[in-house]
Amino acid sequence: MFIFLFVSTMKKLKNRYRQLDLAYIKQSLITSGRTGNQFLRFSLVGSSGVLVNLAVYTFAIYGLSWHYLPAGTLSFLVAMTNNFILNRYWTFKSHQTGQAGAGGQYFRYFVVTLFGYLVNMALLWVFIDGLHWHEVLSQLLAIMVTTLSNFLGSKLWAFKTG
Numbered sequence: 001m002f003i004f005l006f007v008s009t010m011k012k013l014k015n016r017y018r019q020l021d022l023a024y025i026k027q028s029l030i031t032s033g034r035t036g037n038q039f040l041r042f043s044l045v046g047s048s049g050v051l052v053n054l055a056v057y058t059f060a061i062y063g064l065s066w067h068y069l070p071a072g073t074l075s076f077l078v079a080m081t082n083n084f085i086l087n088r089y090w091t092f093k094s095h096q097t098g099q100a101g102a103g104g105q106y107f108r109y110f111v112v113t114l115f116g117y118l119v120n121m122a123l124l125w126v127f128i129d130g131l132h133w134h135e136v137l138s139q140l141l142a143i144m145v146t147t148l149s150n151f152l153g154s155k156l157w158a159f160k161t162g
Contacts, residue, residue: 038091060075080110084105112153112158124139
């Protein structure tokens with residue numbers, strides 16, 4: 001059921017944003033307009049999420065002696081929930097109710113960040129098992145890679161109003 005819903009959602013996104021002008025997105029990210037301000041707020045929220053993520057990840061690895069993959073999963077879920085709340089009420093100032101409300105937005109935000117999570121886990125595997133880099137540094141670099149895709153997915157779909 002989840003896979004069907006995920007595939008269906010991805011097809012709708014592809015069709016809806018087929019005509020999306022990447023130059024417009026680039027310009028809006030570097031200006032001080034609404035999108036630029038949202039990206040700044042998203043980055044600040046993301047920074048708090050990085051701290052939450054790294055704190056939970058480090059505690060799970062060193063305090064609980066977990067393997068880095070389950071530690072990464074736990075830290076993703078905690079940081080994602082933290083970021084959802086802050087992005088909903090501060091970054092995108094969304095106060096929708098009903099199906100478009102918090103539950104629907106949380107599901108859409110989860111789908112957006114799930115993509116980032118999968119990329120994050122793949123990068124951790126490459127950095128740690130393949131390149132033998134430090135676990136916490138690897139997590140920080142993986143988070144940085146997924147920031148832009150998470151912002152665009154959040155703005156254009158998860159918290160889209162109207």
